Amino acid sequence: MVSNGIATARERLSREVLAGGALDLADREGIEAVTIRRLAQEHQVTPMALYWHFTDKDAVLDGIAERIYASVVLPEPSNGPWDDQLREVLLALLAAIRPHPLAADLLAPRVMKSEAGLVLAERVIGMLRGAGFSAPHASQTASFLLCSIITLVTSEPGKHSALTGEAQEQDDRGKRARLASLSPKLFPNLLESTPYFLACDDEDEYFARGMDFLVEGTRGIRPL
Numbered sequence: 001m002v003s004n005g006i007a008t009a010r011e012r013l014s015r016e017v018l019a020g021g022a023l024d025l026a027d028r029e030g031i032e033a034v035t036i037r038r039l040a041q042e043h044q045v046t047p048m049a050l051y052w053h054f055t056d057k058d059a060v061l062d063g064i065a066e067r068i069y070a071s072v073v074l075p076e077p078s079n080g081p082w083d084d085q086l087r088e089v090l091l092a093l094l095a096a097i098r099p100h101p102l103a104a105d106l107l108a109p110r111v112m113k114s115e116a117g118l119v120l121a122e123r124v125i126g127m128l129r130g131a132g133f134s135a136p137h138a139s140q141t142a143s144f145l146l147c148s149i150i151t152l153v154t155s156e157p158g159k160h161s162a163l164t165g166e167a168q169e170q171d172d173r174g175k176r177a178r179l180a181s182l183s184p185k186l187f188p189n190l191l192e193s194t195p196y197f198l199a200c201d202d203e204d205e206y207f208a209r210g211m212d213f214l215v216e217g218t219r220g221i222r223p224l
Contacts, residue, residue: 013043015053019063026064026103034060062113065106069116072096074123082131087215089123090149094207097153104150111146132223141221145214152210158199172198 021042022034035057040047054060073095075088097104111117121142128138158172179194200206 013045013049013053015063016067018043018050018053019060019067022060023064023067023100023103027100030102031061031106034064036060061106062110064103065110066114066116068096068100068103068107069111069114069120072116072120074120077123082127083215083219086124086127086218087211089120089127090145090211090214093120093146093149094152094211097149098207101153101156104153107150108143108147128218134223137223141218145218148210148214152207156200156203156206157197 018039022039025038025042026034036047036050036054039060040050043050054063072092074092075085078085097107107117111121124142124145125138128141129135133141175198176194179190179197182191184191195201
């Protein structure tokens with residue numbers, strides 16, 4: 001028999017609420033911090049109360065990915081050029097992933113595990129098929145684009161570490177020291193680029209260039 005406390009927790013904690021809490025935790029401390037026990041503590045319930053929705057940590061991670069995919073606001077289909085439509089869809093995906101860099105690596109292997117992920121994949125593959133890509137090349141290109149958007153977010157210089165305060169400052173000092181120790185004769189270009197490895201001075205330009213790279217690259221490999 002289920003205790004009244006667990007029954008009440010079930011009523012109060014929906015799958016959506018728990019997935020949102022797990023995502024908030026991942027945003028603050030990284031995926032490693034997300035466990036059934038920690039999530040239960042965050043919601044002031046026993047771990048048993050969470051098993052009604054999530055059987056283990058992997059199921060919680062599925063829930064986080066599902067929540068991010070569900071936040072993608074896809075543009076309405078149009079009769080515009082396929083590459084313009086592709087850019088709009090990729091921008092919508094980027095807007096959904098960008099606030100969650102510490103959880104972004106969950107997305108690629110879980111795109112087929114939620115309705116929202118399936119809708120996104122169908123939309124992108126459909127556009128690529130309409131542009132002349134074969135079925136295998138469309139699916140491969142769609143997968144490449146998703147992984148590239150994720151990498152664009154997770155690799156933004158100077159961002160998205162779970163470290164905070166003195167730990168982050170110490171890590172930054174270590175990176176600067178390693179780069180500064182390079183030989184100017186052997187690595188002049190790396191030394192010149194040191195500031196740009198450590199910080200992004202214009203985030204909008206960084207993401208715009210990345211998006212141009214992806215769309216122009218896709219256009220460039222389109223079958224003639």
